[in-house]
Amino acid sequence: MQSKFDIPAISTGDILREMAKEETQLAKEIREFMSKGELVPDKIVIEILKEKLAEDVSKNGFILDGYPRTLGQAKALENFTRNDAIIRLRVPEWILVERLSSRRICKACGAVYNIRFLKPKNPGICDKCGGQLYQRIDDTPKLIKERLKVYERQTRPLIEYYKGKVPFVESNTEKIDIPPDIAVAEIIKGLKKLNLPLKGKLG
Ligand code: AMP
Secondary structure, three states, X not given: OHHHOOOOEEXXXXXXXXXXXXXXXXXXXXXXXXXXXXXXXXXXXXXXXXXXXOOHHHOOOOEEEOOOOOHHXXXXXXXXXOOOOEEEEEOOHHHHHHHHHOEEEEOOOOOEEEOOOEOOOOOOEOOOOOOEEEOOOXXXXXXXXXXXXXXXXXXXXXXXXXOOOOOEEEEEXXXXXXXXXXXXXXXXXHHHHOOOOOHHHHO
């Protein structure tokens, strides 16, 4: 998705996974929440986002991936920036469980594969950069189901919160083996209709 735009994608999950590798008290705290599939507390995540948005790279706009996940985070965001659109991916729960539990990610470049639906040419090796593929510790069926419960409880209410305030662009997935490009094309079509300042970069 990021490569279709001339702007960075900021994933709070990626930032937290990097931070969790450190040997600090904060890293230990982050690991505890992430390894249970729970949300990292707002206080920590909001501070991380604030610092990230202050960086030069996000001056021309950005895509937020995995943020906001609570009402507190949504309200904090309003103090930092404008929100032009919300991309809502609608995927049935059984597909999410199947796809996430067979997801693999490149350690070096972050490219995403799936050992059932989007296989790399050589098992365990990234097609793009030759890096090693790994499985996230929270991509087990048990933790995926826990993360979905957390979503229902803490994140789903944001749909109501944003309705009528910020335009939604939706992508609906009903089949398990739909390639990611199809969803991306659908989202770009939806974004174009909004006439955002990004329009020229969407081709
Ligand atoms: P993700 O990579 O977006 O699937 O996030 C993986 C995990 O990182 C989540 O299950 C949470 O533990 C944590 N996380 C990522 N983004 C947030 C956020 N905005 N608020 C709280 N926790 C987050």
